Amino acid sequence: MNFRNYRTSNPVFSNYIWSKTSTANGKMSVLGIFGKSMLSLLILSISLWYVWDLVYQGVNVKWYTSGGMLAAIIFSILTSYKKKWAQVTAPLYAFAKGFFLGGFSAIINKQFEGYPMQAVGITVVTFFVMLLLYQWRIIRVTKKFRSVVITVASTIFLIYIISWILSFFGIYNRFIWGTSWFAIIFNVVAAIFASLTLMLDFDFIERKRGKAPKYMEWVATWGLLVSLIWLYVEVLRLMKKLAIRF
Secondary structure, three states: OOHHHOOOOOHHHOHHHHOOOOOOOOEOOHHHHHHHHHHHHHHHHHHHHHHHHHHHOOOOOHHHHHHHHHHHHHHHHHHHHOHHHHHHHHHHHHHHHHHHHHHHHHHHHHHOOOHHHHHHHHHHHHHHHHHHHHHOOOOOOOHHHHHHHHHHHHHHHHHHHHHHHHHOOOOOOHHHHOOOHHHHHHHHHHHHHHHHHHHHHHHHHHHHOOOOEOOHHHHHHHHHHHHHHHHHHHHHHHHHHHHHHO
């Protein structure tokens, strides 16, 4: 099978990122990705709890959350185009994303106490469920499966980007951010496909282990973080919408 023809909805695992690499300094391993993922989650947790604490001190964390999101985007772009920088940019991405998640989660927690921790629990459980479904081949990552997930996930991201741009002009998209049944269903679909992108990531990592260079473990770690954070945000947002609706 030609790995350069393999596609996934996560931009981390695109042809550009993974092509033309050397394994002279070692090869990518699942254990290496696991260790780097745990370290990145620890870094993310530190910055998250810092901003979380600021919220409960009454500090306006708007600039922390906005700055964190912007920085995360910048580090994502750098990781995409400068793969060898991933050992620096991936941890920085985790740190920056923690700023965003800290403010986002704490504000929701003040309205609906305990929801962020429940969302974390659901995200973790979903991760392991998807991993088992993949390992046991209950769900097989076929060409058709990849095509459907990629198409839907790309569409969802495009809708979010357009809605985000429109918000700068004072246009609030209630069909996406509101609590209507359409908004809730959209959120459910987004959460489902966020979890399905994990299947594509597992499949790609399995195919590339022992082939990609060692430093690509940081790139793979970044990719998993992107999927997990997307899933967490969708779950927490859905929980908030349901609480308001009912």
